[in-house]
Amino acid sequence: MIDTTKNAPAAGSDTVMFAPPGAAPAGPTPIVPSTVDTAATIGPSTTPVVGSGASYPLVTPADLIDLRAHSLVIPVAGTKAEKLVDSFDDRRGGTHRHEALDIMAPRGTPVLSADAGTVLKLHNSAAGGLTIYVANPTQRFIMLYAHLDRYRTGIAEGMTVKKGEILGYVGTSGNASPAAPHLHFAIARSDNPKEWWKGTPLNPFLVWRGK
Ligand SMILES: [Zn+2]
Secondary structure, eight states: OOOOOOSSOOTTOOOBSSOOTTOOOOOSOOOOOOSSOOOOBSSOSSOOOTTSSSSSOOOOHHHHHHHHHTTOOOSBTTOOGGGOOOOTTOEETTTEEOOSEEEEOOTTOEEEOSSOEEEEEEEEETTTEEEEEEEOTTSSEEEEEEEEEEEOTTOOTTOEEOTTOEEEEEBOOTTSOTTSOEEEEEEEEOSOTTSTTOOEEEOTHHHHSOO
């Protein structure tokens, strides 16, 4: 760690998406100046206790194989795999790893459910803006879609969605730059979808673009 800033989030670096161990679901979040997209991270400055409990299970290569076997849909309509750019390890807000995939697209482009599943939560936070959390059919993975312009009419917590179904529309809600609409998409390995804000991050880029 070269960055000497402490754990206190800097202005504009609210990184609540999947929260670090011990964190409760975000309540009212202070509005912070938003100049850049610093959204998103899981367990930033503390080491998740992996493999020892329900909330932060150990991620193994088998998880990626599992996800690839689901033939996930790229969650922005019209985006091809070769256009994806890996930003999982990018540092955002100084200390926090991005731990997600940003997919740039014009405002209003449909956001599609990457897999079938169940809507766990419709959430709004300073960082992620309008966000939707969806558990896959095995409830082993939670997928997060953030910075939405709006939700699709009729989408609701607890409802089942099909793979490829429209969840909402690309936007810049939260701390995304108004000039750079994009979907912030994250996948977390979870053992307990009731705790929709927890999980161990996997790199979504690798689901579509192998290494
Ligand atoms: Zn992002």
